[in-house]
Amino acid sequence: MSTDLTLAREPEPGPAVSRRSLLEARDVHRSFGQTPALRGAQLAVGGGEILAVMGPSGSGKSTLLHCLAGIYTPDQGEIRFDGQRIDELSDARRTELRRTAFGFVFQFGQLIPELTVSDNIAMPLLLGDVRRKEAYRRADAWLDRLGLGGLGGRRTGELSGGQAQRVAIARALVPQPKVLFADEPTGSLDSLTSETVMDLLVSTARAEGTTVVVVTHDARVAACAERTVMVRDGKVSALTEYEVAG
Numbered sequence: 001m002s003t004d005l006t007l008a009r010e011p012e013p014g015p016a017v018s019r020r021s022l023l024e025a026r027d028v029h030r031s032f033g034q035t036p037a038l039r040g041a042q043l044a045v046g047g048g049e050i051l052a053v054m055g056p057s058g059s060g061k062s063t064l065l066h067c068l069a070g071i072y073t074p075d076q077g078e079i080r081f082d083g084q085r086i087d088e089l090s091d092a093r094r095t096e097l098r099r100t101a102f103g104f105v106f107q108f109g110q111l112i113p114e115l116t117v118s119d120n121i122a123m124p125l126l127l128g129d130v131r132r133k134e135a136y137r138r139a140d141a142w143l144d145r146l147g148l149g150g151l152g153g154r155r156t157g158e159l160s161g162g163q164a165q166r167v168a169i170a171r172a173l174v175p176q177p178k179v180l181f182a183d184e185p186t187g188s189l190d191s192l193t194s195e196t197v198m199d200l201l202v203s204t205a206r207a208e209g210t211t212v213v214v215v216t217h218d219a220r221v222a223a224c225a226e227r228t229v230m231v232r233d234g235k236v237s238a239l240t241e242y243e244v245a246g
């Protein structure tokens with residue numbers, strides 16, 4: 001395997017993407033009214049890769065993540081997952097894809113505070129028709145893995161920020177998604193907690209073979225990733241393109 005480290009170049013639409021990438025944005029444009037958020041964004045993410053997306057505020061990072069995850073559809077350009085155009089799928093099929101193949105961790109707000117840690121982690125499995133006993137067995141297996149042993153019965157509204165983010169990671173990974181999308185997953189945490197949470201996110205995703213796309217302002221968070229791309233003015237403007245030889 002060889003990696004082509006091409007820094008600080010303008011991406012060309014089309015051929016730059018890897019043949020073996022799992023997730024691709026090809027010349028993606030997306031505006032909100034008169035505000036252009038993405039202006040020809042180009043990115044390829046390899047299967048199992050841990051990728052950080054950095055860039056100034058308002059540059060289009062979150063919009064890119066939402067397009068890659070099939071939450072937004074581009075005005076122009078293509079999003080491909082496992083070779084398939086997901087921007088062309090119906091809303092229902094994209095929702096199904098997000099539920100079955102993608103996991104999400106946001107800065108905060110994705111947990112149900114009135115429910116327990118185990119309930120929150122089991123929730124995506126229960127919604128996916130896994131039987132109750134099996135869902136809780138699998139959820140509880142994640143507690144120790146993420147240093148949450150003994151907290152299964154605690155309401156998530158009573159947790160610290162770092163504990164809550166570890167629950168969010170477990171909740172996102174328990175259905176074994178192909179890709180984990182994380183938007184500022186440590187944005188509300190102090191730097192020490194942030195490091196612990198990021199280490200856990202990366203090590204568990206790696207152990208599961210899950211591809212990770214993490215948007216962050218924090219260089220220390222990005223340092224946990226295998227590769228960092230920069231988004232500027234709606235383009236992936238300095239990138240190290242993923243490539244597999246042969």
Ligand SMILES: Nc1ncnc2c1ncn2[C@@H]1O[C@H](COP(=O)(O)OP(=O)(O)OP(=O)(O)O)[C@@H](O)[C@H]1O
Nearest residue numbers: 032035036037055056057058059060061062063064
């Ligand atoms: N839902 C929306 N409605 C209107 N404008 C939006 C919306 N989402 C994003 N934008 C605009 O699109 C541009 C890119 O926003 P985006 O949130 O993708 O940037 P970002 O790099 O993630 O920013 P930040 O680091 O501050 O979160 C900004 O000008 C923003 O104001």
